[in-house]
Amino acid sequence: MGFIIYVSDYIIPFLFLYIIGYGLAMKKNVYDDFVKGAKDGFKVVLDILPTLIGLMVAIGVLRASGALEALSSLIAPLTSKIMFPSELVPLVIIKMFSSSAATSLVLDIFKEFGPDSYLGRLTSVIMSCTETIFYTMAVYFMTANVKKTRYTLAGALVATFTGVIASVIITNLVF
Amino acid sequence: MINYLWGIMIVIGVVYGALTGKMADISTATINSAKEAVTLCITMLGVMSLWMGLMSVARSVGLMDKLTKMLRPVIRMLFPDLPKDHIVNEYIASNMIANILGLGWAATPVGLKAMKELAELNHHSERASCDMCTFLIINISSLQLIPVNIIAYRSQYGSVNPAEILGAGLLATIISTIVGVVFSIVARKTFKK
Known part of the structure; x- marks a missing residue:
């Protein structure tokens, strides 16, 4: 499983080498393109800043009041049977509804336990393979004026939960 | 949906905190969390812009x-x-x-x-x-x-x-x-x- 860590170290540098190298070979002005794109990054981040402030404050309040801990100790007896850390249950549930709310929970977990702890790593892996089910379905099906969504939710839930289970197994094996 | 989610989180937090006597912690948490969101966005500005820049190259080539x-x-x-x-x-x-x-x-x-x-x-x-x-x-x-x-x-x-x-x-x-x-x-x- 050391191989997986090895791959992790290579992905980013390889992408840079491949894209920039390809651009140079095509005799394109890669630097100008890069700068132009980087400017858009500002817009993306500025757009999320207000939601992030709102949600991080809400999670901060929940954490400081002790309600988050109370919740996870409440569900701990249930989750210990399936070997899933109770601290991450709220995250998995909230991620199905709102990506930004999930983000603030992720940050809270990183702050409480550290990004390199077991919980921090598992959180990172889970976030890499799950998507906001209900939000996505609402937005997309609303656009198409569809009311009967048939087996979409079942499929999305199956894929998401497989992802979560896989995350637990992989995190245990790799780290 | 997020409207209720957000509101409920704050209401539960403050009420629970009042019952457990954590009001001072909650005060500090609100201020610190807002500050943290901004510092986080500064880190994200770097990483996001880097990534978007790279993707912009990928698109134009x-x-x-x-x-x-x-x-x-x-x-x-x-x-x-x-x-x-x-x-x-x-x-x-x-x-x-x-x-x-x-x-x-x-x-x-x-x-x-x-x-x-x-x-x-x-x-x-x-x-x-x-x-x-x-x-x-x-x-x-x-x-x-x-x-x-x-x-x-x-x-x-x-x-x-x-x-x-x-x-x-x-x-x-x-x-x-x-x-x-x-x-x-x-x-x-x-x-x-």
């Missing part, structure tokens, strides 16, 4: 188009009933590529365009077509090469190696997508029409 073309046989396999040269194939492919590359903001507009075309092909029925179900299941199973945000958050909170989770995340996302694909194919055959 034609790598994005190349990827979209490479996806064509996959789309034919997943959506066998779509008319072959219809524009919707392009939209679906661009949406998938944007998701894979972690460009969520770029994925949604083109994804919605795909959905509109699918509705047209479905004669604007209120009942989702198999293609719509497949499209959304794959979308939600979220095949993602690099979770750019997670890397930024990890680095903000002092990870020694923020990228160390990439391989594990990639493996997990591949597994969940395979399950989504298999589910879609089986469901399409089972619930045909």
Whole structure:
């Protein structure tokens, strides 16, 4: 499983080498393109800043009041049977509804336990393979004026939960 | 939805804190969390701009188009009933590529365009077509090469190696997508029409 860590170290540098190298070979002005794109990054981040402030404050309040801990100790007896850390249950549930709310929970977990702890790593892996089910379905099906969504939710839930289970197994094996 | 979620989190937090006598902690938490959101965004400014810059290069040198073309046989396999040269194939492919590359903001507009075309092909029925179900299941199973945000958050909170989770995340996302694909194919055959 050391191989997986090895791959992790290579992905980013390889992408840079491949894209920039390809651009140079095509005799394109890669630097100008890069700068132009980087400017858009500002817009993306500025757009999320207000939601992030709102949600991080809400999670901060929940954490400081002790309600988050109370919740996870409440569900701990249930989750210990399936070997899933109770601290991450709220995250998995909230991620199905709102990506930004999930983000603030992720940050809270990183702050409480550290990004390199077991919980921090598992959180990172889970976030890499799950998507906001209900939000996505609402937005997309609303656009198409569809009311009967048939087996979409079942499929999305199956894929998401497989992802979560896989995350637990992989995190245990790799780290 | 987020409206209630947000409101309820704050109400529960403050009420619970009042009962447990944590009001001082809550005061400090509100101020600190707001400050933290801003410091986090500064880290994200760097990582996001870097990533968007790189993706902008990939687009203008034609790598994005190349990827979209490479996806064509996959789309034919997943959506066998779509008319072959219809524009919707392009939209679906661009949406998938944007998701894979972690460009969520770029994925949604083109994804919605795909959905509109699918509705047209479905004669604007209120009942989702198999293609719509497949499209959304794959979308939600979220095949993602690099979770750019997670890397930024990890680095903000002092990870020694923020990228160390990439391989594990990639493996997990591949597994969940395979399950989504298999589910879609089986469901399409089972619930045909």
